[in-house]
Amino acid sequence: MRAVLTVVALAAAFAARAQVLPTIPPGARDVAAVPGGWLALEKNALQLVGGDARARLPIRGRQLDVRRDGDGALAIVIDANAERAVPVRVAGGTLQALPPLPETGFGIEAACLYRDAQRLVHVFLVAKDGQAEQWLLGDGAAPARRMRRLALPPNVKHCRVDDADATLYVAEEGAGLWAYRADAEGPPARQIVDLTAPFGRLAGGAGALAVLPGGVAALDDKGILHAWRHADGRWLRLPPQAGKRGHLAVDGEGRLLAQDASGWRSVPLGLKAPSLPAALPVVLPRAQTEPVARAGDAADDPAIWRNQRDPAQSRILGTNKKQGLLVYDLQGRQTQLLEAGRLNNVDVRQDVAFGAERFDLALATNRDENAMVLFAIGGDGVVTEAARLPTELAEIYGTCLYRPASGGLDAFVNDKDGRYLHYRIERQDGRFAARVVRRFRTASQPEGCVADEDSGQLFVGEERRGLWVLPADAERAPQLSMVLPVGGLLAADVEGVGIYRAPGGSYLVVSSQGSNSYVVLDARAPYRVRGAFRIGLNAADGIDGTSETDGLEVTSASLGGAYARGMLVVQDGFKRLPDGPQNFKLVAWEDIERALDLPR
Template identity: 30%
Template sequence: MTIRLTVRASALVLCTTLATSFALPAQAAGIDGVLPKAETAPLFDDEAGGNANADDPAIWRDAADPDRSLVIATAKQGGLRVYDLDARQVQSIPAPAGPDADDKPGRFNNVDLVQGLRPGGTRADVAVVSDRGNDRLRIYRIDRNKPGGPLTDITDPAARPVFSADQAEINEQKTAYGLATWTDRTTGRSYALVSRRNRTRIALLELIATPAGTVDYRQVRTLDLPSSFRLPDGTSWTPCAEPDELPQVEGMVVDPTDGTLYAGQEDVGIWRIDAGLTGTPTLIDKVREYGVPGTYDEETEECTPGADPGFGGKHLTADVEGLTLVTEPDGDGYLLSSSQGDDTFVAYDRERDEDNEYENAFRVTAASTRLDGSEVCDGAAALNAPLGRRYPNGLLVVQDGQETPGDGDREATGFKFVDLGEVLDAID
C-alpha cells in the first residue's frame, strides 16, 4: 500500500550550492563549540583508498563491558568499518560486488541497530545497513567475542531489492538510501524505515528472523513526502536540482518511546511522522533556503538561486543530514540534526507535547592541529548511556566530510568522537 500526499510532483531538488548565497544569522558565528576526544583514521574515496567515503555511524553498547563498546560506520563503496572507543579500526567489511561486472557495485549508505532479534532462535543484536548499490538491506550479527571481528553477515540470500523491479532499474540507482530501525513495543516486531535516493518515498520494511539463522524483510507500506510546496504568498515552490531528481530524504531516526519517525528531507526540512507511516506528516522546521527559487545550469551542474521571499526557517542550512536522538528515561532529551550548510548541529526538544521546539545549536570544533572538527557532516549518532572510562557521560559520533590533515590532493573523510556530556552542556 502506498500513501500519497496531495502535492504536485516535480523533478527538482535544491542544490547545496544554493546555501552558500545565504548570510548566516549573527549568532551563528558565536555559538558554542565542543571538542572531539578522538577521530578515526582518514578514509579516501579513490582506488588506492578502496573507494571508501565515511558516511553514517551507529553506537553499539556492550552491556557486559561498556569499555568494549563499538562504533559501526558506513564507508559507501568501501563497505563497513568497525571501531573501538579509541577510534581504532577493529574490522573492515567490503561491500558486495554487483551481479555482473557492468552492474553497480555495493555501496553502504546508512546503518542502524536492532536489539533482540532471534535469527535461528537465538537472541542477537544486529546492524542493519542500506546497500544503495544493490538496493538491498544487509544485516550483520554483532558478537564482540567472535574471532576475526564482531560482525557476521546474516542477510538472507532470498532478500529482494527494496525499491527496484530488476537489475536494470537498480543500475539507475534510485535505490535504498537513508535508514532508521524501530521496534514496536506493543507487538515486539522490528522494522527498518528506508528512504529512496532521488525520490521522496519512504518504505516500512518488517525484519524477519528465519529458522536458518538469517534475517529477511518484507515491505509493509510506503509513503511519499511532498516534492512541491504551497508558499504563504500562494505560489508553488519546488527545490532546484538536476532533471529527474526529487527532494530526497536521508537522515532519519525513530523515537523508541512513542514510535515517532523524524525524517530529514535534505533541501526542505525535518518531518515528524508516525513510524508506521500512517497519519499526516508534520514539517517541524524548514531550512533557511525554503521557498527560494533556483535555476539549474546543465553546463555547471549547479543551481543559481533567485530572490529569497523570506519563508525559510531560522536554524537549518541545507542540507538537513544526520538525525539522532539523545534520550532520557523521563521522556526528556533532544533531537539533533546536522545542519550541513553551516557546519552546525541543531538541537530540538524531544517531546512532541512541546512541538519539538528549537533549543540551541553547537559546532564540533578543532581540538588541536592534529584533531580537527566536523565540517559538512553527513551522519551522526548519539548514545546517552555510560560507555566505560572513556565516555562515562555517553558519546556522540559525527561524520567529518572534510577530514584534515588529508594526504596531499586526496579528499579525506572520517568520524569524530565527542563526549556527550560536553554536548549537553553546550545545548543547556
C-alpha cells in the same frame, strides 16, 4: 582624462586630511601596529619602535603580518635566506624569534596570519607557482602542524586574512584580487574581488593588501589605492586614491596607513565593521577514527554498538560508500572491514527478539544492489554479514531501524525520489526475510531518519525542507507533520538525525550540513529548540573540527570514561590536520550539555 582628474582631486583632498606618522622608520619595507608601538621590517632586521621600545631582530626578511595577543603580539616573517617562516613573539618591549616552521619544499612568496573563531592562530604560506599550505601555529607546548594544502593563483605577492568573516585575500600579479575561504573546514571556494583592466579597475594587478573593518584595500601597479566594502558576499568599490607607494598597514585603531612621498599617512575611508551573527558554541572532539581507505566523498553514516559486559569495548560502525562497512573501537582504531559494496546508511538495534532467538543487528543500504544488508554483531563486537534483502527501490539511500513493542525488527528505507518503504524483518527457517508493510513519501530527497521507540514516533529529514515526524507503527497512517523547517539554525541540507534518550527528556540531534553545525531540540512536542553547536579543532590532541556532516549517531548509554553520559559520533566531510580521507569524530555528550546548558 576626467577619470585621471578625479583621482588627482581625491588624492589632493586626502593629503589635506591625512596625518603623517613620524614614528615609523622611513626605510621600512613593511610595518605593522603592535601594542605600544610598531614593527618595522627593514632590509636586514625586524625592529620594534615607538615609545620606549627599541628592539631589533637581525633577519633578512620579507613579508610581515601580525596578530595582537593581549599586551603583546605574534608576528610572522619569512627568512629570505632559509626560505622558512619564522614566528616572532612581541612582548615587554622585546622580540623573540620562535622555532621556524618546517620546510615546505617551495620558495615562499607570501605569508599571512589568520586567527580563527576559536582564537587559534594559523599561517598561510604561498609559493610563486600557486602551491600553498595552511599551518596551525604551536602554543609553545605543541609544534606547528600543517592543516591542509591548497591551490592558489600563481604569482601571488601578498595575502591577508579578515578574521571576522574568515576570508583570505590574495593579490595575483597581473590579474587581480581574489577572496578565498580561510577556514580549513569545508570545500575550497573563491570569489573575484576585482580584476585588471579591461575586466576590472586595477592597473597591472593588485599589490600590497590591508584588511579593514568591513572591507579590504589594495594598491595597484600605478600606486592607486583601491578599497572595497564587503557585505553579503559582495565587494562594493569605493573611490580610488592616487599617489601611494608600495606598502599598506593598519594601525591599532583599525585605520588604514599608506606610504606616499612624505612617508606613512593615515587614509580615512569611512568603513564600518558589519554586524555579524552570534557565533555558535564550539565543542571539541575527544577522539577520531582512522581515515577510511578511499579518497573523496566516501565515509557517510555511523552507528554505535554497546558492549553490555564491558562498555569500554563498544564499537562504532561506519559506512564507506566506495567499499563497505568499517568497525572501530572507542579509540578510533579500525578493527574490521567488511567489503559489502557501496553502503550508504547504517543503523543498529540490540537484543532484537525473534521468538526464542535474540540478536544484535545492524542494517545498511547497499547502493550497488538497491538492497538492505543485514549484519549480526557478536558479544565480542565482531560483525558478520547475515543476509541481503532486496527492495523495490531504484536508488536506495537512507535507513533507520525500529523495534515494535510486539517484537522483531522494522526497517525504514528511502529512495532519492522521496519514497519510503517500511519493511518488517522476519525470521523464517533460520533465515532472515523482509516484506513491505507500509509506504509513504516526502516531496523531495530525504536521507536521515531515526525512530523513537519510547514515543513510537519516526523522524525523517527532507534535505531541502526540514525535519518531519509521523507514527512509526505500521498499523497507523503515515501522516507527516513538520517539526522543524529549514531556516534559522537549521540550514539545508538536512542530513543525519539521531536521538539521545534520557529519563528527564530526550533530544533530537540534526546535522545542519549547510552551516556545518548541529541542532538540538526536544524529541517531544512542541519540539523546543535547545540550540546549536559546532565541532571545533582540538589542537591539544591534533584532531580537526568537522564540516559538511552527512550521517551521525548519538547514544545516552554510558560507554565509560569521557563518554559516561553518552557519545555523539559524526561523519566529517573534510579531514584536516593534515589533509586525508574522510573519517568520523567522537564527541562526549557532557561537552554538548555544557555548551548548550542542557538540564541533566
